[in-house]
Amino acid sequence: MSVTTEQVEGRVVETLASFGPDQSQITRAATFEELDIDSLDLVELAQVVEDEYGVVLKGEDMKELKTVGDAIDLIVERAE
């Protein structure tokens, strides 16, 4: 299955925005801490990603993620 970085970025930003932070704050460089995105939010993000792209993100994968860009890159990499 092939997905573009832009597609993943769009989906991730949209999902994170639904969790509370303002869409304009959600840049690749933004950290989850800054965005007040916690572990429960990341589990929900992982469910969306699995549902959409078939990419399974485990707890240990999520722990390494610091920024929005980290998450997008990991999803794109796994989807290839």
Next chain:
Amino acid sequence: MGSLPDRRKVVVTGVGAVTPLGVGAETLHDRWVAGDVGISDGAGWCRGFDAKEFLSIKEVRRLDRFSQFALVASGEAVGQAGWDGEPPYDPLRVGCVMATGIGGQDTVETQLDVLRDRGAKMVSPLGIPQYMPNAATAAVTMKHGLQGQSYGVVSACASGAHAVGSALRMIQYGDADAVVCGGSEATLTKFAFASFTAMQALSPTGISRPFDARRDGFVMGEGSGVLVLEEAEAAAARGATVLAEIAGYGSTTDAHHLTAPEPTGGPASRAIELAIRDAGAQSADVDYINAHGTSTQLNDAAETAAIKLALGDHAKRIPVSSTKSTVGHLLGAAGAVEAVATVRTLLTGVIGPTLGYEVPDPELDLDYVPGEARPLIGGNGHPPLAISNSFAFGGHNVALAVRGAPR
């Protein structure tokens, strides 16, 4: 037995409510007194309530409706208490006790649909933290920075009153200097309607008319009531306005039947007696009773018996009215909402009527305040004393004694 000499006095410094009559404790009491009924289409819905008006996106997403109600009601209560963004005491000395009968029922049903339709992997990680019965307590502590003792209380329709009683004891015995307490419920779901209907507990006519001969069951409602309790001297030292005193608390159990009240009213009357004694008062000192008054045949008969057993001849001399006639039965929130209504009654000196009460039941012979609101008379120069009753499926009985603030 008897009251212990060294217990601390506990006052109410803030109240808040979300009910079918709207958001606000004043709204609840003012509209009740005006004769408004918040029930439509068979239930007391908080139709006008929009969580997004009061809470952040994150709070709305993470909280079941019962916790949203609690958070909004608690915001009003701490605001009235003058807690400016944080408690006026060491946060580790400020507790929280919030009750619910059932918890996040809507979340349970939604996530069961997800499990059935989309599989276990898609069940939300927010499911448990939303539907656990202590979710509202947790949300209120986080919102207001309360780090003392906190927990949820569950005793069906007596839950809210148990929360207030537990909070009272927590302060009286020095475990906390202030406690935010109350109850919330949001179970107006198809499944809950089906469950209560199967028990034949709900009114088939959808009319809440407690103590009336035609009463045919309770009308379910949703909402929350919250009170801020503070140790009296600490409240005075910071210049807080005292709304009322939670003067006494009594609680017993029927040990009789899962849902039917013990018909003689014996254990329930004992709860009323204990609350009066706990307040250092006599039955003749009681000026008003805010009844549990569910509009079921059994409760209203057993409660009337209990009041007469507890108060003797004095029972017929005082007004007894039911807040459920205006908002329906808010289950685990009921005791807290009715405690809020009782505080407003003492504060305003106006007793809300038992709406819909028109045809007396020959067996039930107290003054149920038919028709319209009336002035609260009593006190004999002292602040007036009210009793708020709560009785539950499971046989749990609670009475709170609430004393008006000195004028």
